[in-house]
Amino acid sequence: MLKWIILGGGIHGSTIASHLIKKKKVTPDQIRIIDPNAEPLAEWKKRTGFIDMPYLRSPGVHHLDTDPFSLKAYGKKHGTETDFYGIYSRPSLYLFNEHCDQLFSETTLKECWYQGTAEKVIRKNHAWLVTLKDQATFESENLVIATGPNRKLHVPDWGQTAKEMAPAQVSHVFEAAPPNKGPFVVIGGGISAAHLVIRLSKEFPGQVTQITRHPYRVHAFDSDPGWLGPKYMDGFKKLNDYRLRRDTITEARHRGSIPSDLQNRLHWLQKEQAYQLVIDETEAFTYEQGTFTLQQKSGKQIEANTIYFATGFSRELMDTPWLRDLVQDQKLKCAHCGFPVVKEDLSWCDHLYVSGPLAELELGPSSRNIIGAMKAAERITAI
Ligand SMILES: Cc1cc2nc3c(=O)[nH]c(=O)nc-3n(C[C@H](O)[C@H](O)[C@H](O)COP(=O)(O)OP(=O)(O)OC[C@H]3O[C@@H](n4cnc5c(N)ncnc54)[C@H](O)[C@@H]3O)c2cc1C
DSSP states (O other): OEEEEEEOOSHHHHHHHHHHHHTTSSOGGGEEEEESSSSTTHHHHHHHHHTTOOBOSSOTTOSSSSSTTHHHHHHHHHOOGGGEETTTTEEBHHHHHHHHHHHHHHTTGGGGEEEOOEEEEEEETTEEEEEETTSOEEEEEEEEEOOTTTTOBOOOHHHHHHHHHOTTTEEEGGGOOOOOSSSEEEEOOSHHHHHHHHHHHHHSTTOEEEEESSOOEEOSSSSOGGGGSHHHHHHHHTOOOHHHHHHHHHHHOOTTEEOHHHHHHHHHHHHTTSEEEEEOOEEEEEEETTEEEEEETTSOEEEESEEEEOOOBOSOTTOOHHHHHHHHHHTOOBOTTSOBOOOTTOEEETTEEEOGGGGHHHHOTTTTSHHHHHHHHHHHHTO
């Protein structure tokens, strides 16, 4: 029997696995990371690569390793002057990914990897029995659920219809094929939309329209840095009512926001007429001879050959059959919003731990981010 199974090998699962190995809580043969992709961080690399994100939004002390200064030290040795940006030393995506790969080779993480999708989790003889889509089974003493947003992407209803009509021309930015033919429309006003607009405006100047319901919301980070420490987290931990915790998280998150350097780049691209910004909402569309005409609430019409939705993830994250069954079988405690109520060590019940979105009622607004993965790894490996 294994000691640990980690479901999901994204930023969160890979951080927890690396910490377990580095802190000698397990040897690589006692742990399995189960993920449908062939390699760690596949979703992260795909999403950030497609939008051509040059720098992370988070500072250089947020990464997957155990020592907070590990990435800075790695950058000094292997990077260049341009690998850290601005006052928060935001790392380049290239350096960040290289540092992750180096950590995975140091911890021999790939030896623990199993490519597959978990479809059933049950408790059997004091162990967790995980059955995968390919019918392979694994048994372990401890289980971590780090399946992130569970691949559930959000697309508005009209977008779903458009996607079904012309799948080659309409996609969510996190599952998109490379850009082919303009005019392009990017729906959304957050950071993924901003990076994609910059990429497309450089490749196809004058052929790009961004449609967003709100003007750019400018914030340095996803949430105030006060949420990383006692300043706000002390008060959060004292909230016994999980409705209040959920409301606090929703209020604290700067959803759909971008940092000021991106706003500046967009400003100049707009001035050069490389793209146009439309603050409006699409309410209907027509599709004729390969061209979409998007009808805006204001009455304006916009033509598109290719439509990208940069509209984030679905909130229906807990609506995953194997997770729903597990909650029922083990009578796991969930708040009114459906999310886990976990202990301080992020255990949902004995020997079952969560990370990422599933841990946010305990870790607060930064739970989904890289720092959330570091915090989860710290707590889970402290046992
Ligand atoms: C474009 C972009 C930029 C971002 N920039 C930053 C930043 O600068 N700083 C920051 O802190 N955060 C940033 N974030 C947010 C955050 O760090 C990421 O969303 C993070 O990658 C989430 O990691 P995760 O492991 O929870 O999820 P994922 O990366 O989605 O990994 C979850 C894994 O679980 C797998 N999985 C799902 N279901 C199953 C199953 N049933 N069985 C087995 N495996 C399963 C998935 O295939 C996936 O590989 C960014 C996010 C995006 C999208």
